[in-house]
Amino acid sequence: MTFLNALWIVPILGILIFIHELGHFVMARRAGVRVEEFGFGLPPRIWGVKRGDTIYSINLLPVGGFVRVLGEDGKSNAHDSMQSKTAGQRARFLAAGSAMNLIAAVVLIAVLIGVQGRSSDNVYVVNVNPGSPAADAGWQSGDRFLQINGATITSSDEVSRLTTRNAGRATTVTLDRAGEVITTTITPRENPPAGQGRTGITLSSAPNATIHVNTVPSDSLAAQAGFHAGDIIQSVDGQPVPDYLAYALALRNRAGGDAQIQVQRDGAPVTLTAAIPTDLPVDREPLGADLTQQLHFERVSPINIPLETVRTFGSTMRQMGTGLMSLVR
Known part of the structure; x- marks a missing residue:
């Protein structure tokens, strides 16, 4: 295929x-x-x-x-x-x-x-550099951005733009941490060290989606945990899974321990226990299952389609520009 x-x-x-x-x-x-x-x-x-x-x-x-x-x-x-x-x-x-x-x-x-319709992304903190403004503010891997100075976050581009705009000034950032809303204050750096960015984090985003288990290799950790083809992943240790990245980061943050993963199987909830190794792969699904995403879209009224088109096109062009600039630096 x-x-x-x-x-x-x-x-x-x-x-x-x-x-x-x-x-x-x-x-x-x-x-x-x-x-x-x-x-x-x-x-x-x-x-x-x-x-x-x-x-x-x-x-x-x-x-x-x-x-x-x-x-x-x-x-x-x-x-x-x-x-x-x-x-x-x-x-x-x-x-x-x-x-x-x-x-x-x-x-x-x-x-x-x-x-x-319109899709939206969830934006997450993936890594936090020690001694950075993010570390001082208490940010953690797996935190999801909700707002920056009252502006709702729907893309990583917005995080970069707003932290740049507020460089050198105290900024209110609202995060979701395992279902708990946390309000933090951070001052993005005006002259950050090379490779760290203004807040000192690595961030990533994923579209809102329902995560389905497509196949489960017999020799995988997913098989050992009891995953079945057709399962729908709902939560990890009680933390909802609104997209693939939330699932992957939740497992990574539990490396070396066990995770309680709730799936929906044939319309009923089933709780599985997975032993999470310390050396999780970074280039594929952590437990070795083959997953698919069913993206979620929000309907857009006809009167708002032109504005949403301009916003989406502009965001795409900015991301392309950022990617091209990273190649020549």
């Missing part, structure tokens, strides 16, 4: 590239540039029809598409060639592909929000 899932990259890339080339096609027409061919897929051509000066073709390799315009090779200076157009027109032609991809992304986000 993993290989078959990976094959989805082919049609996805094909659609993205075709949308990109469609942007070039539209802008070329608006600039009065002759489009000699607008093709779906890559040559060799298997079908084509000419309308006006343009050949519309379907090609053998179903990966994207292409636009061939007069003068793009610098060999024509005709009035309807690319070379005859102003620098601004040529620049708009070149930028149109990327602009079309951005527009398509915004439209797709709006459609998804309108059809399935």
